[in-house]
Amino acid sequence: MWFDGQAEEAANHYVSIFKDSKLGRIVRYNEAGPGPVGEVLTVEFEVNGQKFVGLNGGPQFTFNEAISFQIFCADQDEVDYYWSKLSDGGAEVACGWLRDKYGVSWQVVPDGLIDMISDPDPDKAKRSTEAMMSMVKFDVAALRRAYAGE
Known part of the structure; x- marks a missing residue:
């Protein structure tokens, strides 16, 4: 799931709503970039047994009703x-x-x-x-x- 800087916040939000949900691994930018060191690149989470990955990919792509x-x-x-x-x-x-x-x-x-x-x-x-x-x-x-x- 492509987010513009809110992947960790969104993952925490979804995990707080659904039963049988949990946060997984969080990958942060390191010195190699391309983002600021320590900021979240991806966050894995599970909602009702379904695994997701949230990516802080930037504003280029947004969600729409097609999915x-x-x-x-x-x-x-x-x-x-x-x-x-x-x-x-x-x-x-x-x-x-x-x-x-x-x-x-x-x-x-x-x-x-x-x-x-x-x-x-x-x-x-x-x-x-x-x-x-x-x-x-x-x-x-x-x-x-x-x-x-x-």
């Missing part, structure tokens, strides 16, 4: 937790997507949503999809009501 990470949530409490933690300082987008304060895109998805919008019953799938498309942060109860036709 996002999905977080499947058991219930509304989990949706609310991840939404609150990850959108803080970032931006709420649409259909469960948000951008965090580092520009990384996330989709916070309740378990079962994919089954609802792909249900073989076209009416259930349509109602679920319409409900989903009308939301920014997902409301699990409203999605279930739409799916049930209530």
Whole structure:
């Protein structure tokens, strides 16, 4: 993950949010450069068992919505937790997507949503999809009501 000087800060942020997460090796610039001696070049971290490397590569490349990470949530409490933690300082987008304060895109998805919008019953799938498309942060109860036709 390419950052502009915030790789260690971002890694600490993500590790503080997700269970089963930890920081790994931090590589700092030495006398060979190209950055200032002692500043972070890369930081390894693990989030929910998935390994990442944050690189302080500079401003040339930025995150965009072409890549996002999905977080499947058991219930509304989990949706609310991840939404609150990850959108803080970032931006709420649409259909469960948000951008965090580092520009990384996330989709916070309740378990079962994919089954609802792909249900073989076209009416259930349509109602679920319409409900989903009308939301920014997902409301699990409203999605279930739409799916049930209530």
